[in-house]
Each structure stands twice: as structure tokens, then as C-alpha cells.
Amino acid sequence: MITLSKLIPQNMVLLLEYDGQAKMAVYHTKLLQTPWRDPAELTMIIKGLTMDAVWENAIVQVGNIPMQxxxxxxxQIAQDEQRAKLEKEIARLEKLGWAEKQPKKKYELVQKICELQKVKELIK
Known part of the structure; x- marks a missing residue:
């Protein structure tokens, strides 16, 4: 999908079908996709006064991006990506914290988790 989007310099929304399931995909700075669903459930509302607005709306719908x-x-895509990385890092540190036996290292992990959660709140 990414290679195809780079080779053809056009805005495209692709409908991918496999084994009775379908999903939509677009490429805009990164690959955005809907989950696999029944093809009858996939819908896209076309709205906007310019073609750029229509394209951005399509990206928002396919990527399920909550616009602020x-x-x-x-x-917004960069913020969502950064938030996802922070959540993944927090989950990793929490897992390490539960497995850690030394109180000092456990305390350091908790401090790192608190710092990351503050940064995550600032992003929102």
C-alpha cells in the first residue's frame, strides 16, 4: 500500500478485501487503516467545500483521528503518534516495575512513569 501510494502521486482511498472482510486504507505521512469489517459496514461520508477539505476528511474518517x-x-497525527509511544513506554515501565525486586530501582521506575504521564497530559 505504501509503495503504491508513493509510486502514484495521487490521493487514494483503497478498499482492501480478503476472505469476506474488507477495510479502507490511505497513506498520509503514515499508513492509516480501518479495522477488518463486513464490506456492508464500511461507509465514508464525503464532505468539504474544497478537494483538500474532502481529502482531509477522508483521512480523518479512515484513520479514526479525533481532531482537536x-x-x-x-x-494531530503527530500528537496521536507521540501519545501512543508514551502509552507504550509507560506500559513497558509498569511491567518492569512489577517484576523489579529492588526497592530503589522500583522507585526510580515509578518516578519515570510519573514523568511520562505528566508529558502525556501536556500533549492532550
């Missing part, structure tokens, strides 16, 4: 006021699409 004041953010551009690229900023």
Missing part, C-alpha cells in the same frame, strides 16, 4: 481544535491534520 487549533490543530492541523499533520499536527
Amino acid at each position: 481544535t487549533g490543530n492541523t491534520l499533520d499536527q
